[in-house]
Amino acid sequence: MTLISFVVPAFKVQGYLRECLDSILDQPYADLEVIGVDDASPDDSGEILAEYAARDPRVHPVRLAENVGLGPARNIGLDRAVGEYVWFVDGDDWLVAGCLPHVADRLLATRPDALIVDHVRAHWNNVGTRSAMRDVFPEPPGEATFRLRDRPETMRLLHTAWNRVVRRQFLVDRELRFAPGWYEDVSFSYPALMAAERIGVLDRVCLNYRQRRTGAITRTRGDRHFEVFAQWHRVFRLMDRWGPAVEELRPAVFERMIWHYLTVLGNGERTAPELRPAFFAQIHADFNRFRPPGGYPVPGGVEGLKHRLVAAGRWRTFSALRAANQAGDAARRSVRRVRRRVLPVARRTARVTRNAALREYYRAELRRPLDPTLALFAAYWYRGYACNPAAVYAAARALAPQVRGVWIVRRDRVDTLPPGVEYVVAGTPAYYRALARARWLVNNVNFPDFVRKRPGSVHLQTHHGTPVKVMGLDQQRYPVGAMGMNFAKLLRRVDRWDYSVTSNSFSTQMWERAYPAAYTTLEVGYPRNDRLALATPEEIRKLRAELGIGPDERVVLYAPTHREHLPGWRPPFDPDRLLDALGPAGRLLMRSHYFHDRDRRPRGPAAGGLLDVSSHDRVEDLYLVADVLVTDYSSAMFDYAVLDRPIVVYAPDWEAYRVARGVYFDPLAEPPGAVAVDFPGLLELFRSDAIRSTPAEQARQRFRARFCALDDGHAAERVVRRVFLDDRPGRPAGGVERSGGVDAP
Incomplete structure (x- = not known):
């Protein structure tokens, strides 16, 4: 049996889904499957899942006809899972490299109903913040499993689905599923902990919880945050149904409920000012409705004061306290900013420059x-x-x-x-x-x-x-x-x-x-590629003549990318030896990147078949006259592919480049044609004419199908009609219009 089934719901996460899937599939542990649920996503999330499924049999995509929301989408994935354990990972989060063997070892050694793993919040500005693991468990929690009644402090760990791996049969036996609506984790995670006989905690960071700048419900104002109340009501209905078995947990669960309500209310990115009185009133109602007869552990300090104001229903006092705390925080931040900025007056010079006047x-x-x-x-x-x-x-x-x-x-x-x-x-x-x-x-x-x-x-x-x-x-x-x-x-x-x-x-x-x-x-599509898509043979002949290139010459354009980490870098490339490989009819055009390493040698007749075209203003001219493009990691390959001519990826420093600069795409794994990783290999490609081999041609066609389908010669027209003429078709001919927005719950 498969050990772990990953259930990955996907709705408007196309920018992050690849990283999520790669983080699972690239783990040094293979006994897994991925159930990817396309929740009728309006972007290309579904296509990404299908793409991964086509190349990895462990990926099983499910495409939904209509959007059902995060909770029901997880249920659909759960119903299709075959693993002994299920791990619900959101499509915009990702696993920590190398974590899965540790998770698997703990699962196999202890066979818990639920194993909670540690995480970090990965903010969009590359700042990471730790979880509450060390606060909840100051001492290492150890490998032994336990019941929640024995360690109720476990409820203070974040109540999400993705920071725990749950035994699938346990979920089936206890009929634990996700409810629809926002805050769906609440009515799943807490009951799962209460029902579990064996809970384990792995104090190893295993997941990066992405804190998105846009698109997350936790950063979206609206009245849907009131749905948190329905989710907690479900928790207490389950406790009522389960009776004495969980009754002693009621005080701790109640405290968590009030904490959660106050967290939502206190987040200005969730509850708009006009909604806060009503939200507070519902907290007060739930406080009276669900308060345990024997009381509950009231926190100390300011948090305890908030609880007492909720119990009394004193919104105005609560609001005033909140405003006072915010004002104090703002004042402290202001002092810190001033301290950082203040300089001695003697060091400041009052000079009015021409630039300052122009800004005025x-x-x-x-x-x-x-x-x-x-x-x-x-x-x-x-x-x-x-x-x-x-x-x-x-x-x-x-x-x-x-x-x-x-x-x-x-x-x-x-x-x-x-x-x-x-x-x-x-x-x-x-x-x-x-x-x-x-x-x-x-x-x-x-x-x-x-x-x-x-x-x-x-x-x-x-x-x-x-x-x-x-x-x-x-x-x-x-x-x-x-x-x-x-x-x-x-x-x-x-x-x-x-x-x-x-x-x-x-x-x-x-x-x-x-x-x-x-x-x-x-x-x-790219407007600049319209010219490539529509170019005529006569235009190409004219351009070749302007550059002094004869009609029968075989033109190779070499255009490498820039390397920020290697100033002054020049590739291991001998033009004379490449010209020898091209033969008497060969012509080599060399163009350095437009950025810092641009080599602007004078234009002039080619010397021995070599012509430096770094200073040529329109790179599209060079694409049109070239019979073959040689590049490395430059975006030139995507544009040149529009012409459907041979492309060679010359990548002598690929491993160093990908580590130092970081890449989205591996041109060696999915090349637009033939590949050479050293200069002798590049020479051999031309000597043997392998650049036109069947594998190279097939690679180019796959590349073009993926990246060039929209470059039909009318991209600029589509842009002008939308931006300047305000033409708003649902799906523009030859393309798609997508607006930013909020994830479905």
């Missing part, structure tokens, strides 16, 4: 009305006319001529703009005025921190590639690649986004977890 000018312009026709475009930190913003700009000129498009450009890049493109130079008064008054702001990176999101303005984030390396908040786990980043400021910039353009479902999933905010995702 910007703030003044913010008080003027928005220009209802102005759209401001930028790309790559004002490097010029490029990428997705350029494609959206061109489509807007054709489809929305009433929109006046203006580009922001650095002074040294003005001469790279196409004729007829209106622009402002970064840092000038015209630049600040346009930033303040534009109705639309379009960029493939973020605008500066000082830019305000005005009511009525629309910020469109187009991004500039399908991510291989980790981005955004995920970089916190890889500090070498995140040096100098301020993640609090990053999130303030992300909060300005109204729309986020993605080229495929994979990108949508990764951006959702890397940049958690309330924007709407436009999963419509």
Whole structure:
């Protein structure tokens, strides 16, 4: 028999589900199964479960026709489980690496009805906070099992389903299931503990409880938090049914109930001010209804005072106490901030700079009305006319001529703009005025921190590639690649986004977890790839001629990614030897990354078949003229795949890169073509023409099906119709629109 069945419900967790599944399946313990329940999720959670099931027979997906909520979804998974034990793991949490052998050893050694494991709260800002395990069990709890009546303090551990592994037959015999609604863990976890004859505690951290910045019910205001009362009512009805067997636990359970109610009431992210009096009134009613005849352990201090105010039904006094405590906390935080900021007056210099004056000018312009026709475009930190913003700009000129498009450009890049493109130079008064008054702001990176999101303005984030390396908040786990980043400021910039353009479902999933905010995702393909999808043979011949490339030459484009952890890095790559492998008709184009390691050698005729194209402004030109792309971990592979031409992944430092920088995607495991891990292997691929072998072709077709299905030449049109013309189809042709929101319970 399988030892552990993992039940993983999935609803709007596409950005986290892969990490959850990987954390289970990659454990050094194989006697398990995963029941993945797609709770009619509107995102790609169901597709992710199906994808994992296709490559791992331990994964069994269940797709529900309608959303039933977290509790019923867990029940459906429980009914399909065959393991001796069941572990309910939410789709946005993940197991600690290497924990499962320890859990399995304890289960096999002690055969508990329920084994509680430790966890940490993993916050979105990469801060982890410990559980109450050490407070509840100051001394190690040991391996011996016990009944709840012998150690009632166990109830002070978090009452969730995911921090305990429960014997499946025990649940069946006691008819323990999850109720519908929010706070469904309450009416499952406490009764399970009360009914268990053998409870075990493993004081080893086994699960990361993700504290999401957006999307969690614990961070969502609304009247559904009143559902906590119904869940506790179910607990007491069960106690009434079970009678004397659990009667001595009633005081401790009652104390937990009041603690939980006060926790929900005291969380301003859950209960809005106008709902708090009614919520308090229901606490008072339940206090009188369920209070044990012989009393209960009333906590001391301020918490005890709260209990007494609840018992008396004194909401006004309770509210005043709460306000006083909050004011004191705010004052203490303010003092700490001042202490950190205060510097001797002698060290401060009152100088009015030109930049400060321009910022004042910007703030003044913010008080003027928005220009209802102005759209401001930028790309790559004002490097010029490029990428997705350029494609959206061109489509807007054709489809929305009433929109006046203006580009922001650095002074040294003005001469790279196409004729007829209106622009402002970064840092000038015209630049600040346009930033303040534009109705639309379009960029493939973020605008500066000082830019305000005005009511009525629309910020469109187009991004500039399908991510291989980790981005955004995920970089916190890889500090070498995140040096100098301020993640609090990053999130303030992300909060300005109204729309986020993605080229495929994979990108949508990764951006959702890397940049958690309330924007709407436009999963419509990449506008910059429209040109690749629609290019004609005549256009390609013209581009080759402009670069001095003959019609019969075999062109290889080498375009590696940037390595933040290795400044000045150059790959182990000998152009002359590769040219020899290509033969007399071979031509090699080399393009370094646009970031710090850009090598801008002068353009000119190719010397011996080698041409450096690092300074060529439009990378799409280079894709079109190339017969083969050689890259490593660059997003170039996703764009070039639109052309359906051979791609080679040259990855001599893959293991070092993935450890130092962190990755979302393994191009060696799911490559877009042939793979070489050293330079001799790369040469052999070209000498043997293995780049066009059947396995390489099949890999490319799988890659294209997964990542390029939306790049049909009309992505820019879809963006313009949605953002500039406010066309709101349910499912845009060739893509999907998704809004951020709250998880279903």
